[in-house]
Amino acid sequence: MTKKKHKYSNKKLSRGEPPNFSGQHLMHNKKLLQEIVDQAKVSKKDTVLELGAGKGALTTFLSERAKRVLAVEYDQTFIQVLNRKMAHAANTTIIHEDIMRIHLPKGEFVVVSNIPYSITTPIMKKLLSNPVSGFQRGVIVMEKGAAKRFTSPFIKNAYVLAWRMWFDLEYVKGISRECFSPPPKVDSAMVFISRKPDPIVPYKDRSAFFGLAEYALREPKAPADSLLRGIFTATQLKHVKRNAGIKHDVSIGALSERQWGVIFETMTQYVRRPLWPRPRKTTL
Structure with missing residues (x-):
């Protein structure tokens, strides 16, 4: 059978397989599913977007708690299961689409x-790299x-630094591979994301900050001094270091959000x- 490359993970797919099927492991632990919904603080005021709904184990819990659920799934077999399972949930919409091609909800979600x-980083970029979207908070289970890496x-990575200017990312807990079917080769973790009440960098300056982040993090372990000299004059750099409390021997990757x-x-x-x-144009 003819093979083609997975456009996100560079893996080979058989013809007819969904572009994001690889790496999807379904949760079956009901206690864990309830904990995820609780951690996200889902209420009857919320529109919830679920990316990779699978057979609807998490979708069922979300539909009971949210005002509206948008469950995205590509696999046709799973879509059939979802349609049967959620047939009587009037607040739940099943969306048969590739995760990376959907339009995010216009309002807050x-x-x-x-x-x-297999597409963890592209999904995170879709949600976090454009702070003017309606994304408010979330709980995401990932590798x-x-x-x-995202919470260290x-x-x-420049994009992770940019996310931190607008969102807080918290590593909540690790999750055993035994909580999934089929079990993945590695353990998973739960990450809580919330929009900062006061962004460190204004949303309108998104492009300019990406430029700074990409330039500065070319060598994350290099001394901050040596990299910042390419942007600031000696007098300006002295001013920056004093105001930000940057020590002379600190590496650029170790700077705090406030310092940035x-x-x-x-x-x-x-x-x-x-x-x-x-x-870079590909960043935005």
Whole structure:
């Protein structure tokens, strides 16, 4: 049978298989499902987006608690199961679509999902890289390694740093592979995400901050001094370090969210705009 590459995970797919099927492991532990919904603080005021609904184990709990549920699933077999299971849930809409092709809800919404591992980062970028969306908070079950990377105090990726300017990401707990069917090869984790009441960087400056983050995190373990010298004059850098409390030997990836806020604010105030680092087009 002809094979083609998975456009997100670079894995081979048989013809006719959904583009995000790889890495989808269905949860069957009812206690865990209830805990996820509780952690997300789902109420009758909420529109909930579920990405990768599978056979509807989590969808059922969400429909009982939310005002509206939008359950996204690509696999046709699962869609049939979902339609039968949720037939009498008037507040639940089943969406047969590739996760990466859907349009996010226009109003405020919450995300509660056990997402396919193979497209974890693309899904997170879809939700978090554009802070003007209506995404408010969520609980996402994902591969444990990705959860650790997204919530680590040491930041290696520019997009993760950008997310932290607008959202808080909290590693809630690890989840055993035995809670899934089929069991994945690695353990999972629950991550809680919430929109910051006061963003560190204004939403309108999203593009400019991505440029700074990509430039600065080219070498996350390099001294902050050496990388920031490419943006600031000696006098400006002295001002930044004093106001942000940056020590001379700290690596750029170890800087805190507050320190990045000071760096960005100083850049926009004192560095001429043509000299700001520009983001790659693929980032935005």
